Amino acid sequence: MHAKRPVNADRAPVDITDTLARFKDRSARIGIVGLGYVGIPLAITAAKAGFKVIGYDIDAPRVDQINRGESFIKHIDSALISEIVTSGKFEATADFARLAEPDAILICVPTPLTKHREPDLSYVVNTARAIAPRLRKGQLIVLESTTYPGTTDEVIRPIFEATGLKSGVDFFLAFSPEREDPGNPDFGTSTIPKVVGGDGAEALSLADTLYSQLIVKTVPVSSAATAEAVKLTENIFRAVNIALVNELKVVYAAMGIDVWEVIDAAKTKPFGFMPFYPGPGLGGHCIPIDPFYLTWKAREFDIATRFIELAGQINTQMPYHVVNKLAEAVDRSGKAFTGSKILLLGIAYKKNVDDMRESPSLKLIELMEGRGAHVDYYDPYIPVIPMTREHAELAGRRSVILDAKTLAGFDAVLIATDHDNVDYNLTVAHSKVVVDTRNACARAGISDARVVKA
Known part of the structure; x- marks a missing residue:
């Protein structure tokens, strides 16, 4: 089901050397789609680490509130948002035409259930469709939203590849599940180890390098589907x-x-x-x-x-x-x-x-x-x-x-x-x-x- 695809012999993969270097020296620009309980802490973490961050959200009043340096989440102090906004390291926008600007786009949108208790991937799919027309060569796209094994390969990748660009050749795709625990005083975004799985070795290398600048420890796994399974296993264990x-x-x-x-x-x-x-x-x-x-x-x-x-x-x-x-x-x-x-x-x-x-x-x-x-x-x-x-x-x-x-x-x-x-x-x-x-x-x-x- 998740068999490796044959390497496209018509063209060589994009050289990721420069992007890796810019991840390491933190000169790359990061985009975060979804400024909620996952996206906002991640944006704060990335901006405080030195990256320039663009946050995207469809809720224009929320975007304006964030750009004023105001928090809408109790356990996130407005001072933290104000700090990264006034530093020039972070800005929020409802303009999805700007999705071509970041070197890496991290997707942090909801994945609820339908009333029949089936997966509702509409937020993920709509985000992918918003990215696709702006997708450019060399970009890293990481899905953080919790979902079933196979979503990255079977749902996200086809939307992007319909543009004519190829995963692992022209752009790079990975999955890294969010592990937020709102209100936990002992663990925050930067101190919780981050599981990372990629669609190919280059994607894994890029995602692992990026998150290594943000998180205390990364945990690379063999595929995006494995990373998706890790998050489900954690929460099923609790349930x-x-x-x-x-x-x-x-x-x-x-x-x-x-x-x-x-x-x-x-x-x-x-x-x-x-x-x-x-x-x-x-x-x-x-x-x-x-x-x-x-x-x-x-x-x-x-x-x-x-x-x-x-x-x-x-x-x-x-x-x-x-x-x-x-x-x-x-x-x-x-x-x-x-x-x-x-x-x-x-x-x-x-x-x-x-x-x-x-x-x-x-x-x-x-x-x-x-x-x-x-x-x-x-x-x-x-x-x-x-x-x-x-x-x-x-x-x-x-x-x-x-x-x-x-x-x-x-x-x-x-x-x-x-x-x-x-x-x-x-x-x-x-x-x-x-x-x-x-x-x-x-x-x-x-x-x-x-x-x-x-």
């Missing part, structure tokens, strides 16, 4: 282990055992165990999505990914489990769930970030309101729910103020995201019932009969 502890949570709860206490004790073993933690469902741009990319691709080879699909089923059912536990807790307090008022703590998909992509909180609201409850939310990082593809009806809802008076007006509080700057003592003290999906109250040292773990 199936989260599914395992989510299932254990349900089993142990039936036995009267606290799964959080079990995990805390188990992780003291210095070998053979890695802690994962249960939650109300999966969120973020990777773990809820990436496993289904491999599941979809595996069908082409008549292979059923039963283990991955089972993990997906378990994780997908968690919001339903949580709402059932919440309804039981409300019923026990003497209030019918239908008509009850519920406060949801946290819209972000994980703590201490303003990122709500694929957040299970959106599904929780849908399920609670579907059963007749009235739901408000509090999130210190997301004052207004933005437009989303799956839950457009929630757009525009605003966070309430978290205080004693507000809390007293609800029949129950559901903790879906355990932000560190939430006062959990205040929350429990002034609530009738608290259903905690993150063990936040126990970590805050709270022991109260009103707290129910779910």
Whole structure:
């Protein structure tokens, strides 16, 4: 399937010597398509390393905001963007006609799922089609967006080669998966090793040399498809282990055992165990999505990914489990769930970030309101729910103020995201019932009969 193509004997490959040298002395110009949670940190890293960077995005207001030195992402300080803009090392543009300018173009656009849980490569394909008319000899194009093995070879390369230029001869194509973890204080773009796979030896050499100037360590692999598989493997590993502890949570709860206490004790073993933690469902741009990319691709080879699909089923059912536990807790307090008022703590998909992509909180609201409850939310990082593809009806809802008076007006509080700057003592003290999906109250040292773990 990924067999090597015969070398084009009609013309010799472009000499990459000069480009390699300009990558090494950082005089090359870098283009980054997609100025979001992946593209902006990468742009900051490249510009601070000394490269001149052009950032491309279809969102013109976002481009203007970035060029003013303003951040739209909580964990990225505006000062970092302002620094690289005022230094002259970075500029953002919505003008895709300028894609011929960079020596290397790094593609950092979304790869979501369709409503039928199939890969949606529209952003990647549209970006490739925007690059193709401006593609010039000697350019390096690197896809960073998470996708199934074969995308670089089977989807991107044909679009570029339809111009008459040939990969590995006239231009060079590689894949290097993003490994961003928004809000992680210990690891950032430049300190996370970078996997790199290329369409041929020259492409790999170019990509490896470029990223070596930006990242603490590169990890070259044999092909773009292998690099694509690496990223999926990383996130599938997390998804199936989260599914395992989510299932254990349900089993142990039936036995009267606290799964959080079990995990805390188990992780003291210095070998053979890695802690994962249960939650109300999966969120973020990777773990809820990436496993289904491999599941979809595996069908082409008549292979059923039963283990991955089972993990997906378990994780997908968690919001339903949580709402059932919440309804039981409300019923026990003497209030019918239908008509009850519920406060949801946290819209972000994980703590201490303003990122709500694929957040299970959106599904929780849908399920609670579907059963007749009235739901408000509090999130210190997301004052207004933005437009989303799956839950457009929630757009525009605003966070309430978290205080004693507000809390007293609800029949129950559901903790879906355990932000560190939430006062959990205040929350429990002034609530009738608290259903905690993150063990936040126990970590805050709270022991109260009103707290129910779910």
